[in-house]
Amino acid sequence: MVENKFVAAFTPAEVEAVKKLKEALPDIVKNALPSTTEEAAAIPDLWNVKLDKDSKDERLDVILVKFLRARNLQMDAATKMLTDTLAWRREFKIDALMNETFDESIFSSVGYLHKSDKNGRPVCYNFYGDLDQNKVFGDVQRFIRWRVKLMEEGVELIDFVNIDSMVQVHDYKGASMFGRTANAKAATQEIIKIMQDNYPEFLAVKFFVNVPWWGSKIFKLLRPVLPEATFKKFVVCSNDELTTTLTQYIAEENLPTVYQTGKSRAVQSTGQTEEKKTPKTSMILKEATAFSREPTATTDADVAAAVKEEPTKTTTTEATQTPTATADAPIVEPVQAPSTTADAPVAEPVQAPSAATADTPVTESAQATPSKATVSTVDDDDDDLKIDQVEPANDKADSKTSA
Structure with missing residues (x-):
């Protein structure tokens, strides 16, 4: 039985x-x-x-x-x-990796696991802005090992009995279209491939928050080439409904303080100071689809064309609004991430992982969907899209709390 x-x-x-x-x-x-x-x-x-x-x-x-x-x-x-x-x-050497330590002053502002969603799935937060690229990506292999360890720590929280996937939140606040270093690009490319190749179907739902107008245009460009199952795992949050959307899936007390109503800074459970994060742009799309089933064929030229088409006066709020998620849209990852998914520098991990196919029933990891969340016709990606081709700002690193 x-x-x-x-x-x-x-x-x-x-x-x-x-x-x-x-x-x-x-x-x-x-x-x-x-x-x-x-x-x-x-x-x-x-x-x-x-x-x-x-x-x-x-x-x-x-x-x-x-x-x-x-x-x-x-x-x-x-x-x-x-x-x-x-x-x-x-x-x-995954077993040895789990005993390795990494400088929290560098990586705690890039990504961390923090509590779970309403279905008990672990949630991984990834930030793409205000990163000191020289510190974060100065040693590409160090970054990659840190990111894989973060993914493995997330998988350790999955029992394959009550939960079989995780949620990814990708925050692009403060991300820039330009300025990615060669190391940042190389790290992004490699981590996306690792997540896609080795962490299948781990993305339940992937949230994209604080997405700038040009990121929204890229999503729109890539929408036609995304598998429907992957697309359903994406939820793009408009700035004015960010907390409202997130709390449809994650209890507010389980959100990092930066996303809680009326709070911008606080101390996480680790005792470290949590500050407002800024996402890293260039990884949005690619990272977005790191866990998706099929790689996309979108080129850098396509991405550039999409960005060029956007009117200069478009506001961030207008650009990030999208249609409501469908009833069968998964709760994220990644999903999707991907999702999967994972999941780029902070991928996810991830994906990465993908959603159930048409002939595959949608399991709990991909069921609930928010009433106001936007999974758009406008743009979404799961774990490895070309958003990664747009570039993040080389700003100061913020210290963020890991959990």
Whole structure:
């Protein structure tokens, strides 16, 4: 008898696909993790779930279906994705990464996990403005390891029983169209690829807040090339309804103080000072789709054209308003992020992860949708869009509290 609610929601096609992928696990592990005879005797795990083909643990089915959905239930493609992910995790030394420490004075203002939404899903906040790019991206690999660790910490909060995804909030306040350093661009590109390739279907809903007018134009340009499932995971918040929209998904007391009514600064649970954040522009679109199922083919020229079309007098509020989310729009990630999703410098993570397809039931991770939230026809992205091609300001880093 199926007890896991996510497994119970599988379609017949997904049930069969998961069964086949599970049977292939011994070969997948063997190809991904060449080992000695002694090592081969031990069954590896992924996100604390054993990759055992004979396992009755339904959490394994929930994880496997993520890879299948990310590849539209195509067995060969899903097998390759899982194989590559396992190989990447060993090469990246994920286990050792979780014991590494990073300078909070640099990264606490870039992104952090803070409490959960009304469905118990972890929420990751990502900021794209007022960043000191030389400090944040001066060492590209250091940034990438910090961002992957943040994603892994978020996944650790997912039990694959009650929740199977996370929420992403991307804040672009103070982001600039120009000025990204070469290191910032390189880091963004690499983290987006990592999230798309290795964290499928982890985005429930992705919120875009404090989006400038040019970001809105880019969203509009990219809307036609986004998969519908990914698009439904995006919620673009107009400036005058930011808190109202967020609190439809996240209890106000669970929001960072910067988003609580009448508050702009406060001390987070870690005791660090939280200050108003400014998002990093150039990563908006790409980061936005880091967890999405399909990469987009939008070019930098397309993005530039979209920005050029925007009238110079358009206000931020006007530009960020979008239509109300549909009833089946997921609650975020990413979603989507993507979403997924993850999830760019602060991706998400993320995605990244994607939403359920037309023949796949929408699980709890992608159900609720706000009455006033805007998921727009105007523009949205999940985890790896080209917004990343627009550039963030090289401003002072603000210290933000991580949680």
